[in-house]
Amino acid sequence: MKPTRFIDSVNCAVQGIIYTVRTQKHMRWHFLAALVLLLAALLFRVTPVEFMLLSLSVSFVLFAELLNTAVETAVDMITPEYHPLAKIAKDVAAGAVLVASFGAAVLGYLVLAKYIFPLYREGLSVVGTSSEMGTIVSVLLVVIVVIILKAVTGKGTPLHGGVPSGHAAVAFAIATSITLNTQEPLISLLCYLLAIMVSHSRLLLRIHTLREVIFGAMVGTALAAGVSTLFHFVG
Numbered sequence: 179m180k181p182t183r184f185i186d187s188v189n190c191a192v193q194g195i196i197y198t199v200r201t202q203k204h205m206r207w208h209f210l211a212a213l214v215l216l217l218a219a220l221l222f223r224v225t226p227v228e229f230m231l232l233s234l235s236v237s238f239v240l241f242a243e244l245l246n247t248a249v250e251t252a253v254d255m256i257t258p259e260y261h262p263l264a265k266i267a268k269d270v271a272a273g274a275v276l277v278a279s280f281g282a283a284v285l286g287y288l289v290l291a292k293y294i295f296p297l298y299r300e301g302l303s304v305v306g307t308s309s310e311m312g313t314i315v316s317v318l319l320v321v322i323v324v325i326i327l328k329a330v331t332g333k334g335t336p337l338h339g340g341v342p343s344g345h346a347a348v349a350f351a352i353a354t355s356i357t358l359n360t361q362e363p364l365i366s367l368l369c370y371l372l373a374i375m376v377s378h379s380r381l382l383l384r385i386h387t388l389r390e391v392i393f394g395a396m397v398g399t400a401l402a403a404g405v406s407t408l409f410h411f412v413g
């Protein structure tokens with residue numbers, strides 16, 4: 179039955195939001211990100227203008243995801259079978275979510291960077307700045323540990339498959355070493371982004387499972403940070 183009262187219309191709108199949260203895992207991630215952003219805004223006591231910008235970007239992402247779900251549902255109602263036009267409609271709607279999310283990430287970074295960076299530098303000073311020698315040692319150590327682990331588990335070759343992912347381990351070790359060498363948050367962020375892309379490619383090529391890649395990333399990060407801490411306290 180069509181709603182006639184305002185309160186019934188509001189109820190329908192809330193039901194739409196609940197349906198999206200229940201059925202779309204991306205919406206649940208967006209809500210989680212919104213919660214984290216809200217807590218960060220409270221914690222760092224951002225200015226009213228900054229809060230307004232953060233709220234706008236979060237609302238825009240949620241708005242785009244709701245529209246995406248509406249488009250998907252309408253398309254499924256018209257044609258549950260594969261259709262090139264259905265694909266275009268769904269891909270464009272998903273593109274809208276991607277653009278909104280990217281914009282929110284850039285805005286979140288620009289607003290929160292000045293609050294987070296000092297804490298970030300303080301945290302890094304505990305581990306210490308990696309020296310040239312420390313960087314070389316940690317990358318070599320990662321390669322050796324990966325080969326040993328692959329030999330012990332009996333799966334994969336040094337460059338292909340097995341536990342853990344050597345590419346993920348080395349990529350994360352390099353990203354960690356660069357982070358400790360430069361102590362520059364943006365450079366660090368970009369390096370970890372590259373490490374994630376390298377790791378993701380191993381999943382796409384079906385050479386490693388998600389677990390192997392995550393384990394590799396953890397081994398690489400832990401060894402690079404560990405070697406740097408050792409050099410920091412011994413040197």
Ligand SMILES: Nc1ncnc2c1ncn2[C@@H]1O[C@H](COP(=O)(O)OP(=O)(O)OP(=O)(O)O)[C@@H](O)[C@H]1O
Nearest residue numbers: 204246250257258259260261262264265268269272
């Ligand atoms: N009927 C269809 N015809 C052609 N392609 C389709 C059809 N249904 C889905 N697809 C393709 O599959 C993709 C995912 O569509 P789906 O309906 O499964 O959305 P989803 O898994 O909720 O994805 P998201 O919310 O991340 O966009 C679409 O972007 C589209 O490329």
